[in-house]
Amino acid sequence: MTAEQIRRRDLDIVAAIIEPGTRVLDLGCGDGTFLRQLHQEKAVDGLGVEIDQDMIACCIENGISVIHGNLDDPLDFAEDGDFDFVILSQTLQQVRYPDRLLREIVRVGRRAIVSVINFGHLPCRWRLLVSGRMPETETIPYHWYDTPNIHLGTVNDFRQLCRKLGITVVREYPVGTRFQLPARLLPNLFAPGCVFELEKRRKEH
Amino acid sequence: MNHTSEPLLTIPRDFRFGENEADALELDCGRKLQDVNLRYECVGELAPDGGNAVLILHALSGDAHVCGRHTPEDRKPGWWDDMVGPGKPIDTNRYFVICSNVLGSCAGSTGPRSINPATGKRYNLDFPVITIRDMVRAQKRLIDHLGISRLLSVVGGSMGGMQALEWAICYPEMVQSAIPIATTAQLSPQSIAFDWVGREAIKYDPNWKNGDYEPDRVPDQGLATARMLAHITYLSDESMSRKFGRELQEHDEYGFDFQRDFAVESYLEHQGRRFVERFDANSYFYITRAMDYFDLAERADGNLARALAPAQADFLVVSFSSDWLFPTAQSRAIVHALLKNRLKVSFCEIESDYGHDAFLLETDTLGPMVSAFLRNQREGRK
Numbered sequence: 001m002t003a004e005q006i007r008r009r010d011l012d013i014v015a016a017i018i019e020p021g022t023r024v025l026d027l028g029c030g031d032g033t034f035l036r037q038l039h040q041e042k043a044v045d046g047l048g049v050e051i052d053q054d055m056i057a058c059c060i061e062n063g064i065s066v067i068h069g070n071l072d073d074p075l076d077f078a079e080d081g082d083f084d085f086v087i088l089s090q091t092l093q094q095v096r097y098p099d100r101l102l103r104e105i106v107r108v109g110r111r112a113i114v115s116v117i118n119f120g121h122l123p124c125r126w127r128l129l130v131s132g133r134m135p136e137t138e139t140i141p142y143h144w145y146d147t148p149n150i151h152l153g154t155v156n157d158f159r160q161l162c163r164k165l166g167i168t169v170v171r172e173y174p175v176g177t178r179f180q181l182p183a184r185l186l187p188n189l190f191a192p193g194c195v196f197e198l199e200k201r202r203k204e205h
Numbered sequence: 206m207n208h209t210s211e212p213l214l215t216i217p218r219d220f221r222f223g224e225n226e227a228d229a230l231e232l233d234c235g236r237k238l239q240d241v242n243l244r245y246e247c248v249g250e251l252a253p254d255g256g257n258a259v260l261i262l263h264a265l266s267g268d269a270h271v272c273g274r275h276t277p278e279d280r281k282p283g284w285w286d287d288m289v290g291p292g293k294p295i296d297t298n299r300y301f302v303i304c305s306n307v308l309g310s311c312a313g314s315t316g317p318r319s320i321n322p323a324t325g326k327r328y329n330l331d332f333p334v335i336t337i338r339d340m341v342r343a344q345k346r347l348i349d350h351l352g353i354s355r356l357l358s359v360v361g362g363s364m365g366g367m368q369a370l371e372w373a374i375c376y377p378e379m380v381q382s383a384i385p386i387a388t389t390a391q392l393s394p395q396s397i398a399f400d401w402v403g404r405e406a407i408k409y410d411p412n413w414k415n416g417d418y419e420p421d422r423v424p425d426q427g428l429a430t431a432r433m434l435a436h437i438t439y440l441s442d443e444s445m446s447r448k449f450g451r452e453l454q455e456h457d458e459y460g461f462d463f464q465r466d467f468a469v470e471s472y473l474e475h476q477g478r479r480f481v482e483r484f485d486a487n488s489y490f491y492i493t494r495a496m497d498y499f500d501l502a503e504r505a506d507g508n509l510a511r512a513l514a515p516a517q518a519d520f521l522v523v524s525f526s527s528d529w530l531f532p533t534a535q536s537r538a539i540v541h542a543l544l545k546n547r548l549k550v551s552f553c554e555i556e557s558d559y560g561h562d563a564f565l566l567e568t569d570t571l572g573p574m575v576s577a578f579l580r581n582q583r584e585g586r587k
Contacts, residue, residue: 047544047550053553053554053555053556053570056551056553056574057553057570057573057574057577059551060521060551060553060574060577060578060581061573061577061581063581064551065519065549065550065551066551066552066553067540067544067550067551067552068552068553068554076541077537077540077541077544078544079545082544
């Protein structure tokens with residue numbers, strides 16, 4: 001499964017989660033196609049954040065509101081709970097401080113939908129074990145030295161980080177391969193990626 | 206180049222108002238201004254539904270002549286001809302474009318060089334100190350006069366962007382969208398400092414005479430110095446290095462004196478000389494002062510979001526990476542305040558090494574964004 005295929009599966013899952021008429025922040029929104037789709041299908045009030053100037057021009061062309069921004073910086077343009085949903089698709093592993101970004105996401109969003117690449121996926125483990133070198137798979141098609149993925153982790157790593165940050169995993173949607181069942185049963189081993197629905201843990205009374 | 210297309214010819218027009226006390230323009234300083242003229246130009250046609258009017262707002266030294274030529278023989282077109290005209294990003298085949306010279310200027314609109322109706326003499330420094338909001342109030346009279354009830358967009362760079370923000374706050378029901386470019390919601394102390402030194406240079410000119418200079422003996426040295434100083438702030442270190450380097454202008458070797466040696470010196474001297482041919486020193490005082498006083502947040506106890514609360518427009522905010530006069534952080538402050546008000550906002554920092562001048566030069570990047578934003582505004586796709 002290529003990164004692009006996973007991303008499309010991801011977005012289908014995300015689109016199904018988003019409720020109509022809500023306020024949505026898409027971090028790393030690219031050319032704004034996805035927000036456009038959400039706007040048309042679910043009448044969401046969307047805002048994108050994008051780092052690439054050409055992509056921003058495409059968003060404007062698509063009629064999408066977009067802010068030039070870097071996800072290594074705090075989301076200081078948004079107040080606590082400003083958005084109903086915050087989307088981060090396949091990008092967490094590329095930022096400098098994934099933990100800080102996660103904390104920001106659950107701060108500004110009442111719900112967060114974060115999808116991650118699973119480095120614990122069996123083909124990755126197998127390649128590392130057999131060749132003793134960093135895996136280059138369909139999902140992660142880079143050399144270790146030129147990869148934009150500077151913070152790869154596993155599904156279990158992500159769950160553990162959420163626990164540490166006081167973030168509740170509301171639901172998990174393992175992104176399957178041809179074999180859905182094993183991915184659902186043991187995502188850390190059999191799913192190339194996983195979509196997490198998250199929220200900040202509420203203070204106990 | 207398309208040789209068959211007719212050159213775009215534009216006609217400067219005048220709109221006079223405030224002939225009596227009741228119709229006079231009320232100013233922030235508390236005074237009222239009578240007999241006001243606004244020089245303006247219009248290009249394109251107003252659509253039957255009136256929904257295609259775009260108001261362009263010029264910067265410090267600009268004028269109403271935004272695009273095209275007054276006569277086919279004109280050597281140079283209007284100041285934003287790359288962006289505005291038939292088939293250009295702000296397409297005058299689609300939009301009815303209006304640009305007026307600001308109050309206080311010297312390019313046709315009422316300013317310190319105009320005749321004070323009370324005395325029959327030039328105002329000079331008797332002209333009231335005006336603000337950006339006063340400029341916008343005067344423009345509002347013009348837009349009413351033209352029978353336009355709602356502007357599709359207000360667009361401006363630098364001081365023009367300040368006016369665009371004022372428009373969105375003062376007349377929210379009239380502004381569907383706004384495009385403030387390379388601007389700020391509050392002039393920085395650094396900019397105030399540059400304005401001050403520029404005005405001081407004029408004051409030191411023996412011809413200045415506290416603003417009462419003779420029309421044939423103007424403080425041109427002082428004004429040229431002010432312009433040269435300001436011009437440096439419109440460029441960037443990169444753009445100056447690229448354009449001039451350390452090139453010598455007239456000789457191959459240093460002159461070992463204090464005449465012009467370097468190309469950059471000749472360039473600045475040329476800019477200064479050209480500026481005094483078209484600009485009035487007193488207008489320079491009034492317009493820079495209007496910018497100094499520009500501080501939207503101050504109206505709401507320092508809370509910019511609250512100051513922008515009346516605005517209803519959709520916004521496209523643009524800054525340029527090498528602009529150190531109105532740096533990106535100042536545009537971001539505007540964007541954050543607009544988002545706090547839950548307005549529709551897009552923002553891009555365009556990569557450029559042209560400095561503040563980029564808003565006049567980066568047509569290849571700025572153009573498509575502005576054009577797409579306007580088209581979506583017009584077609585209701587937002």
